[in-house]
């Protein structure tokens with residue numbers, strides 16, 4: 001949530017900052033701003049709206065200088081208006097600061113500062129931090145300079161309760177940017193004669209492919225030619241690895257696609273192949289997941305799995321639950337990370353906790369990981385972002401290898417997560433009850449999936465036309481059973497987050513227990529009804545909807561007749577075993593939400609009120 005880019009080097013800072021903000025815009029996009037140092041003055045430009053609004057402002061009022069900090073905001077405290085945009089200045093106007101996170105005790109700190117004579121221009125929690133650090137700097141006795149700013153930053157942060165990733169710039173030390181983190185990611189990007197301070201190295205991919213990630217309670221002093229990291233308490237920080245950023249500029253550009261979401265939907269044959277690569281062993285008729293760091297005996301000792309995550313990752317976990325129980329024969333439960341962290345579930349020694357997160361930075365999932373680790377449970381991460389906090393704190397798990405996902409609506413990360421769960425279920429099953437021929441059967445079916453996703457994607461034009469028929473709908477219902485019940489939930493989430501239509505997902509058979517009351521001609525139902533043991537039952541539910549004049553879009557299996565007689569529109573996916581069907585049935589639902597959103601003129605990649613990774617509670 002929110003994005004930070006800082007630059008110090010030989011080039012003009014503003015264009016680099018602006019380009020970085022554009023790459024991070026999906027993390028928050030209600031206002032943006034930057035500040036540079038030029039001729040002994042701070043040049044601050046900020047405004048409500050998208051990065052383009054800031055770019056327009058900079059055309060009128062350029063901000064020269066080779067040092068600067070910048071921010072794109074997702075509002076937590078204070079509406080998205082010009083004065084709440086970052087950077088925020090201290091009382092003297094000589095210090096500016098950008099911040100990701102939430103200062104929980106800001107009201108108490110604000111009251112103290114007001115008492116001391118400070119006046120505030122914004123309603124944000126961040127401005128308090130700028131005033132506090134500025135005040136401590138002004139009151140310090142040490143000579144003006146880097147050390148004094150570092151000490152003031154440390155002293156200010158020690159008074160703070162909450163989360164932060166910050167970048168601080170002061171006119172007295174124009175050759176330095178100070179960064180610090182607790183709970184919000186921050187990394188130093190390395191260059192020659194230039195350095196960066198970023199919340200995500202993706203921002204500077206065009207300039208640097210090497211980064212050093214800060215840990216919680218680290219403070220970094222970044223200069224043109226180097227950087228130093230120490231702890232909040234003033235100690236020497238532990239050793240640091242330089243992480244190579246493993247994607248290129250091309251991975252984060254649109255190419256021929258009009259939106260990132262569509263690009264990422266179409267990347268799925270590739271991303272699922274990457275999630276499988278090197279992990280299927282025909283010799284063992286099983287999966288190889290070295291990153292788990294678990295012996296066969298330890299895997300055998302697992303007698304319960306708890307999966308936790310948020311949003312789409314939670315839905316992937318629900319598919320995982322069916323897979324781990326059916327193929328792996330291990331009892332499995334799924335819990336929202338936001339509930340897990342406070343629920344205090346009784347768990348015994350044999351419980352394995354799996355935390356699923358594309359970004360690896362979602363605050364609730366991270367808190368769930370910490371709670372689980374604190375209680376001594378083996379906790380594994382299923383993450384896409386290799387250098388993320390969840391990946392690092394779990395220390396073991398399975399990477400998704402989906403490549404950068406920019407569209408706020410998660411698509412390829414979902415199919416990669418489900419693929420990882422299938423591999424895990426295969427591994428657990430082969431250690432327990434499954435014969436090698438059963439294992440080989442699963443491997444064969446999995447290997448066919450990327451090509452089958454490609455075929456499912458061929459339905460895009462048909463789905464665009466179906467979507468056009470329903471642009472006047474006032475909402476949509478999504479129904480499925482067993483493996484495809486979570487797909488109904490995920491289909492509804494995709495549709496609501498980018499079209500803003502009221503949508504619900506349910507198990508099909510629940511229809512007559514309540515929400516059948518919603519059926520009417522402008523409330524279409526989407527049935528996920530592949531050719532599985534639930535087909536006839538889904539057909540019954542469709543009849544019940546049709547009897548009440550509800551339009552029906554059905555997702556069926558090629559070659560299985562019956563749906564076209566009852567549904568208004570049918571989209572067919574290739575035939576596969578029922579346990580793999582979610583990897584195919586989700587494709588038409590992603591496309592349906594995408595085409596609906598385009599027909600409705602929505603901002604597909606940046607839907608209102610949302611941000612890509614939710615790093616505040």
Ligand code: M6R
Pocket residue numbers: 310311312313356357358359360361362365408409410411493494497612613614
């Ligand atoms: O990065 P994570 O996988 O932890 O994100 C979890 C959710 O915030 C995310 O899936 C969200 O629900 C998406 N916007 C859904 O499309």
